[in-house]
Amino acid sequence: MTVITFLGAGSVVFTRELLADLLAFDELRGVTLSLHDIDPERLETAEAIARRTADQLGVTPTITASLDRRAALEGAKYVINAIQVGMFPATKRDFEIPAKYGLRQTIGDTLGVGGIFRALRTFPVLDGIAADIREICPDAWLLNYTNPMAMNVAYLAATAPDVNAVGLCHSVYWTVHDLCALIDVPLEEVDYLGAGVNHQAWLLRWEHRGESLYPRLDALLEKDDQLKRRVRMDMYQRLGWFPTETSEHSSEYVPWYLHDDGEVERLRIPVGDYLRISQDNLDEYQQVRSDVLAGRPLDLTREATEYAPQVIHSMETGTMRRIHGNVANRGYLTNLPDGYAVEVPCVVDRLGVRPEYVGDLPAQCAAVNRPFVSVGELTVRAAVTGDKRMVRQAAMVDPNTSSTLTVDKIWELCDELTAAHGDLIPESLR
Numbered sequence: 001m002t003v004i005t006f007l008g009a010g011s012v013v014f015t016r017e018l019l020a021d022l023l024a025f026d027e028l029r030g031v032t033l034s035l036h037d038i039d040p041e042r043l044e045t046a047e048a049i050a051r052r053t054a055d056q057l058g059v060t061p062t063i064t065a066s067l068d069r070r071a072a073l074e075g076a077k078y079v080i081n082a083i084q085v086g087m088f089p090a091t092k093r094d095f096e097i098p099a100k101y102g103l104r105q106t107i108g109d110t111l112g113v114g115g116i117f118r119a120l121r122t123f124p125v126l127d128g129i130a131a132d133i134r135e136i137c138p139d140a141w142l143l144n145y146t147n148p149m150a151m152n153v154a155y156l157a158a159t160a161p162d163v164n165a166v167g168l169c170h171s172v173y174w175t176v177h178d179l180c181a182l183i184d185v186p187l188e189e190v191d192y193l194g195a196g197v198n199h200q201a202w203l204l205r206w207e208h209r210g211e212s213l214y215p216r217l218d219a220l221l222e223k224d225d226q227l228k229r230r231v232r233m234d235m236y237q238r239l240g241w242f243p244t245e246t247s248e249h250s251s252e253y254v255p256w257y258l259h260d261d262g263e264v265e266r267l268r269i270p271v272g273d274y275l276r277i278s279q280d281n282l283d284e285y286q287q288v289r290s291d292v293l294a295g296r297p298l299d300l301t302r303e304a305t306e307y308a309p310q311v312i313h314s315m316e317t318g319t320m321r322r323i324h325g326n327v328a329n330r331g332y333l334t335n336l337p338d339g340y341a342v343e344v345p346c347v348v349d350r351l352g353v354r355p356e357y358v359g360d361l362p363a364q365c366a367a368v369n370r371p372f373v374s375v376g377e378l379t380v381r382a383a384v385t386g387d388k389r390m391v392r393q394a395a396m397v398d399p400n401t402s403s404t405l406t407v408d409k410i411w412e413l414c415d416e417l418t419a420a421h422g423d424l425i426p427e428s429l430r
Contacts, residue, residue, distance in 0.1 A: 001030065002031045002316060003076045005079045005080065006033065006082070007069065007080065007082065007129065008081065009036055009042075009065070011042075013281065013284050016300075020057075020300045021308075021309035022308075027313065033062070034072045034073075034076065035063070035064065035065040036068075036073075045288070048289075048292045056297060069132060073136045073140075077137070078143060083146050085121040091275070091278050093420045094117055098112075098417075099272070101413050103404050104258040105272065106248045106274065111148070111199075111372060112252050112395075114274075116394050118147065119152065121424040126160075127159065127160075139164070142156070143307075145167075145169070150197050150373075151380060152167065154328065154376055154377070158380055159384065166327055166353045167341065168325060169324075170307065171198070171201070172203075175243075176194075194343065196342065197340075197341065199244075200250070201243070201324070201343045217242075231250045232246070232247045241362055247269070253372055255402065311353065321349075324343055324346065325355065331357065332358055333358055333360075335361055336361065378390050378391075383429065386426070386428030
């Protein structure tokens, strides 16, 4: 029987969506779902959601739940990682402390000081997960959803290259989905290809029956001044290629916007937006828990968009799919550094996830990606070597941080964040 282990199953809204997508496949209706979380209440909620989902879909998977990660990994063929180390209190620290220094962030989970310190909290747990997989289920595929995606995948490639790992994110899909809706072209008739780094990849091909759709977007932008008031649209018009994450995300990966009051207003950038999103997620968790414990039906009517169920279905059935995955660069993108994580098209079937060669990115896209990569490379190297200076150096080369703060303030900020996160940070870096 195929065992699918969920790490961080207490992320119940996400878990609910993954379960609904998984169990919608006829071939996966008899799998074993092994749920793990370190929070007993959240684990209880996740198990109740899994059982309710199965009941509503009329399927009979085997469902187990354990606070013991090693027990949850027994027999696993697939391991879905959706942990958040430190949860909401750590996220608040990542926003509130930089804000005292005048540093603006929007999401704070990918790059910048928020991304750096989220990575440093996550790496020690990844060490434990990789060690357990190596011992308990060495052939399993680790399907990572945890941010910062690129740093986490790069860290695993550096420290656990023997673990089958791929990072999954739906940002390329939703970018194309939303652009197609904007210009009124059916998504199912469109072909597309994205490549770059996670949350800062580029839509290199976007075609309808062989014809590029970019001219239609250009025509729409010419007529709609309000549409131009978004970071992604601004970046697209200046760089010539569309970035594959939201404007909120994209604004904090470059040095051009967040430090300037006028740009924040012009492009309607929601500073600190992730705190609102996180609070909304907490509220939704409480509502879902209340619903499932009260016996109310779950809303399972949604478009199946998550990659993990599709990857598992393809590996189990041989159905070939092409997705966008995050893997260590082994020559797939030739003008970005080897070894660091890149987001590229991947073919998936019974043989696993196989990244495809893309070649050179457009020169201007690679130029924007390189500072992004440098922050991640230094963060990973800091954790691997235990060099505290490299944490500060990562922040120094971060585009948004370096455009806002002096080097003295950057070091002071990193010292304060390190102290605030305490033993969540690797001992060697405290």
